[in-house]
Amino acid sequence: MIVGGVAGGMSAATRLRRLDESAEIVVLERSGHVSFANCGLPYYVGGVITDRQALLLQTPASLKARFGLDVRVNSEVVAIDRAGKTVTVANLADGSRYTESYDALILAPGAAPFVPPIPGAERALTLRNIADVDAMAAAVADRPDRAAVIMGGGFIGVELAENLIHKGFEVTIVELAEQLLAPLDVEMAALVEKKLIANGVRVVTGASVTAIAEDSVTLSDGSTLAAGLVIAAIGVRPETTLAEAAGLELGERGGILVDEHQRTSDPAVFAVGDAVVKRDVISGAQALVPLAGPANRHGRLVADVIAGRAASAKPVLGTAVVGVFGLTAAATGWTEKRARAAGRAIRVIHTHPANHAGYYPGAEGLSLKLVVDAETDAVLGAQGAGGSGVDKRIDVIATAIRGGITASELADLELSYAPQFGSAKDPVNMLGYIAENLRDGLTDTIQWHELDAELARGVQLIDVRTPSEYAAGGIPGAINIPVDDLRDRLDEVADDVIVHCQVGLRGYLAARTLAQSGRRVRNLDGGYRTWARL
Amino acid sequence: MIVGGVAGGMSAATRLRRLDESAEIVVLERSGHVSFANCGLPYYVGGVITDRQALLLQTPASLKARFGLDVRVNSEVVAIDRAGKTVTVANLADGSRYTESYDALILAPGAAPFVPPIPGAERALTLRNIADVDAMAAAVADRPDRAAVIMGGGFIGVELAENLIHKGFEVTIVELAEQLLAPLDVEMAALVEKKLIANGVRVVTGASVTAIAEDSVTLSDGSTLAAGLVIAAIGVRPETTLAEAAGLELGERGGILVDEHQRTSDPAVFAVGDAVVKRDVISGAQALVPLAGPANRHGRLVADVIAGRAASAKPVLGTAVVGVFGLTAAATGWTEKRARAAGRAIRVIHTHPANHAGYYPGAEGLSLKLVVDAETDAVLGAQGAGGSGVDKRIDVIATAIRGGITASELADLELSYAPQFGSAKDPVNMLGYIAENLRDGLTDTIQWHELDAELARGVQLIDVRTPSEYAAGGIPGAINIPVDDLRDRLDEVADDVIVHCQVGLRGYLAARTLAQSGRRVRNLDGGYRTWARL
Ligand SMILES: Cc1cc2nc3c(=O)[nH]c(=O)nc-3n(C[C@H](O)[C@H](O)[C@H](O)COP(=O)(O)OP(=O)(O)OC[C@H]3O[C@@H](n4cnc5c(N)ncnc54)[C@H](O)[C@@H]3O)c2cc1C
Numbered sequence A, B: 001m002i003v004g005g006v007a008g009g010m011s012a013a014t015r016l017r018r019l020d021e022s023a024e025i026v027v028l029e030r031s032g033h034v035s036f037a038n039c040g041l042p043y044y045v046g047g048v049i050t051d052r053q054a055l056l057l058q059t060p061a062s063l064k065a066r067f068g069l070d071v072r073v074n075s076e077v078v079a080i081d082r083a084g085k086t087v088t089v090a091n092l093a094d095g096s097r098y099t100e101s102y103d104a105l106i107l108a109p110g111a112a113p114f115v116p117p118i119p120g121a122e123r124a125l126t127l128r129n130i131a132d133v134d135a136m137a138a139a140v141a142d143r144p145d146r147a148a149v150i151m152g153g154g155f156i157g158v159e160l161a162e163n164l165i166h167k168g169f170e171v172t173i174v175e176l177a178e179q180l181l182a183p184l185d186v187e188m189a190a191l192v193e194k195k196l197i198a199n200g201v202r203v204v205t206g207a208s209v210t211a212i213a214e215d216s217v218t219l220s221d222g223s224t225l226a227a228g229l230v231i232a233a234i235g236v237r238p239e240t241t242l243a244e245a246a247g248l249e250l251g252e253r254g255g256i257l258v259d260e261h262q263r264t265s266d267p268a269v270f271a272v273g274d275a276v277v278k279r280d281v282i283s284g285a286q287a288l289v290p291l292a293g294p295a296n297r298h299g300r301l302v303a304d305v306i307a308g309r310a311a312s313a314k315p316v317l318g319t320a321v322v323g324v325f326g327l328t329a330a331a332t333g334w335t336e337k338r339a340r341a342a343g344r345a346i347r348v349i350h351t352h353p354a355n356h357a358g359y360y361p362g363a364e365g366l367s368l369k370l371v372v373d374a375e376t377d378a379v380l381g382a383q384g385a386g387g388s389g390v391d392k393r394i395d396v397i398a399t400a401i402r403g404g405i406t407a408s409e410l411a412d413l414e415l416s417y418a419p420q421f422g423s424a425k426d427p428v429n430m431l432g433y434i435a436e437n438l439r440d441g442l443t444d445t446i447q448w449h450e451l452d453a454e455l456a457r458g459v460q461l462i463d464v465r466t467p468s469e470y471a472a473g474g475i476p477g478a479i480n481i482p483v484d485d486l487r488d489r490l491d492e493v494a495d496d497v498i499v500h501c502q503v504g505l506r507g508y509l510a511a512r513t514l515a516q517s518g519r520r521v522r523n524l525d526g527g528y529r530t531w532a533r534l
């Protein structure tokens, strides 16, 4: 018996059939559809995906034909009787109720979009299932005024912003935090924000919507915004109503508590997907990671466990990616802010490589960030934003984390290279080189957010770029000594000095020269580009 | 003292400067240029890269200014006196000779294109450096007849074929082996061959050029081909003349022998790059891997060793990639043929996934192949051919191999997923699922090259695709029972049966159903597509 017929639930159902031809498998789904592509919904709103049918990967009929599954849509499970091993099902089509018994019960009810308890909240649209997307598509087609406010600048909010721009809306994202996309650090999220703004999206951070009126919203700063369309995309909360009512244990921040076999506190009840608590791969702490990959994987795993196979869930990294107007932003593992909040000693690296050899036409710029455990050299996390190839680098680093490859060892990865695809030293290798140099004390860096305090202390700042780069814009207070002149102008350099260039490479070269002249020197990590968030 | 001023040599020189401001560093380069982009040369021939200057990443002057390097072009080292620690340098510009002494000597002379000893061989052009590319570009611009024969279907041969097509040539590749691209297995290389043919390249395998006349070539089968332009791209041999003359130890199949510190049999002489013997990561055997990544990495490593830092070279996987008319082909580690030749018990998996979610527009097909050690479940190698995203999957698997992640554990990698970038179960995860099923005996497969023998034995073959797919073309001798009908038509199925579908997925489902009915069943790995090389 499976509650919820999409990513986690249906993966469990199909795998269970493959493992056991004779099992009786019933899937109960509250909405009118199963096996749909949640992740494609924003693109249907924007008309990127035009065929609604393409979102429906399977139907009850096709699942019956191929897998012999008993799939019932419009069927809400409203209660679980754990002692009697039955569930009460409400048939939403005709209002009737009935009970069904189970040997094993799998809960895969997902998560519900959070709607803030503010006046007018009932007018806010959310996006989770096919009914939602139909409603939103209709609202998009109907509204004559073309002004939309999206509450929340997470992945879904940002995807919807792009898609509503495609539809000709004036779009404002209102985000309570000081940045968009919490899985990124602020300076990386700034690149996404810049891209959104360049494409006509208005971004308001550090504010929230406090009231929704008929054609406008009020913000926490008292201002109002026209808003024919209001969307709530401020996050999701695990669907735990049913589990809680049944007395199943929940996690610290909500979510159904499960062990590594996805078993709840009741041995006959399993749970997977957005509804459950996962384990963080770095700290082992409880984590809510509402992503499709783990939902699918753990759904399959539950089937294995029920069929008596040895299988256990791994802690999660939370690798995620989003595309915004051609920019890719992706992340895996921990952010700098998270590592600092946890009190870890870390090393941070920013680079701005090209996605492939610069001499081959069409190279696009990337910004990458690596967060490294200063004690163990372990990779804690990575982030990327930029042209194509960001997802590749983040996937490689996610794999490296899983394989226990240290930051310095990234230098030794053998990644495919031809001029259209990468560089002889791939950007990931380069992160490894830099990590090794930091680990070995060959270079010392300073982060963009640490610079002001040092300058206030009176430390000298040298811009080692060319005079024309210096003239075109730099960091206030910097003097200019191009890297190629440095050996001849050592007498102009103070004993304690910070150097910077455009991306960090020439600064590193300068730092090596200066360090060997006995000076204390730090290189501005990521250079002017990270500092200026270019 | 460094012999050779490109990938390996110049990487050593610049790193050494960063480690040691006071070192005297002399780079001796036979050709007229240093630090050039070998890998870009084919694209300059084809006019994809139009700016010749873009190929020259550094010049002696720029390396002097930035790194204080003494770089001498047109300077061939013609002898090494190891006892006296000197080299004899021939100044190719003025014909003079002089000796220079060294404390440490780094040999990075690269490799030389192999030219077959056949009549007319002097007319065959090769491509290794800037002089070569200038000559080839001139020949391309000059020849009025527009017929080109490329001897050798390796990476460079294939890249040149594409580029000569861009230039309007009629191009024939003549390859001695039965397939192009030795780092791929024959059925994967066939996809590249198909792409070349679709774009007008003629491909002749299993033949060689035996003589070159003024406007034609003769093949081993006696036929002749018009050939205004003849190119030798049949491989490279390590440049060991100098090392051999100096009495340095060489490897079994040529190449300078070095230890994990890139030290030759003479402790004061180091060697890196295409000229040296590397270690294979899987067998530990000697290997010649002429790729830019290892050359750059090991160049840097030699500088570390000379500067007294702890560093040692890792064995190589040989990850490589090539782009051909928009198709990407890549490989890492061992091929099936290599593993079989080495007598390993292996499992082989072929899949044909889409590079991203099918419901999002623009999905492109990939063909992936995984070679797995049947005893340990270790990944021995992987290959891919298809649309964009092949390089990503091969890089992820190369990283997994390095991290000791087993084939089944690929299922648990958390790879970035949004509909434009991948699937909730990424193609790499899917390889892991299939590997796990094979490991656990949930499914048994048969390879495309094993099918004929089984059919000859009279084993039943069932095509489980739809009747219309079956009608459109299938494997001779197969009967058709669509997977969705199978449970109702079990009585038509023999006790020993092979099933197949288009790519392997439905065949797997059918195999699970049939296995549970007590039959011996094998699924044709990779389905009709692998069998038919589609
Ligand atoms: C718009 C959008 C975009 C997304 N984009 C991405 C992305 O790009 N990448 C990514 O990794 N993830 C993405 N996700 C998240 C991903 O879709 C989820 O992580 C995944 O679907 C979770 O699977 P699940 O099985 O836990 O829940 P769901 O897939 O949500 O399925 C749960 C189902 O259970 C049903 N249900 C709930 N309660 C009951 C009940 N009592 N009785 C019967 N049925 C019930 C619900 O109706 C629902 O259909 C996106 C999600 C959304 C909404």
Ligand SMILES: Cc1cc2nc3c(=O)[nH]c(=O)nc-3n(C[C@H](O)[C@H](O)[C@H](O)COP(=O)(O)OP(=O)(O)OC[C@H]3O[C@@H](n4cnc5c(N)ncnc54)[C@H](O)[C@@H]3O)c2cc1C
Residues within 6 Å of the ligand: A417, A418, A419, B003, B004, B005, B006, B007, B008, B009, B028, B029, B030, B031, B038, B039, B040, B041, B042, B075, B076, B077, B078, B108, B109, B110, B111, B127, B128, B129, B156, B239, B242, B272, B273, B274, B275, B290, B291, B292, B293, B295
């Ligand atoms: C056309 C082409 C395309 C390629 N494409 C790719 C690709 O896509 N991906 C990839 O990974 N690799 C590719 N490669 C291979 C890559 O370029 C080499 O692996 C790499 O350059 C090897 O570095 P190296 O330092 O050993 O030798 P090289 O870069 O060849 O440098 C050796 C230098 O030493 C000089 N030299 C030799 N003998 C002497 C002497 N006695 N005295 C002074 N100087 C001497 C030579 O003139 C030469 O310039 C390609 C190579 C070519 C030719």
Ligand SMILES: CC(C)(COP(=O)(O)OP(=O)(O)OC[C@H]1O[C@@H](n2cnc3c(N)ncnc32)[C@H](O)[C@@H]1OP(=O)(O)O)[C@@H](O)C(=O)NCCC(=O)NCCS
Residues within 6 Å of the ligand: A005, A006, A007, A010, A011, A014, A015, A018, A034, A035, A036, A037, A038, A039, A040, A057, A058, A292, A296, A300, B350, B351, B352, B424, B425, B430, B433, B434, B437, B503, B504, B505, B508, B526
């Ligand atoms: C559509 C859905 C029912 C498919 O479930 P599924 O059958 O488990 O998944 P797939 O069709 O991808 O097939 C995977 C199975 O085929 C096998 N397989 C795939 N390709 C194969 C091949 N070429 N050869 C052999 N086997 C293959 C895999 O091993 C796996 O089987 P296993 O789990 O027994 O190991 C389910 O994924 C679903 O409901 N998805 C939609 C919801 C969703 O995921 N939303 C979030 C993202 S938008």
Ligand SMILES: CC(C)(COP(=O)(O)OP(=O)(O)OC[C@H]1O[C@@H](n2cnc3c(N)ncnc32)[C@H](O)[C@@H]1OP(=O)(O)O)[C@@H](O)C(=O)NCCC(=O)NCCS
Residues within 6 Å of the ligand: A350, A351, A352, A424, A425, A430, A433, A434, A437, A503, A504, A505, A508, A526, B005, B006, B007, B010, B011, B014, B015, B018, B034, B035, B036, B037, B038, B039, B040, B057, B058, B292, B296, B300
């Ligand atoms: C051009 C060439 C001289 C460059 O050598 P290089 O200086 O070692 O390489 P790069 O310019 O890529 O810089 C790498 C260095 O900068 C550092 N670096 C790179 N980006 C950085 C950043 N953002 N911040 C700090 N340091 C950075 C790296 O750590 C590395 O230094 P290290 O080796 O001391 O650790 C050499 O690669 C060459 O001759 N290449 C052409 C030939 C070739 O490779 N051909 C085959 C492929 S076509």
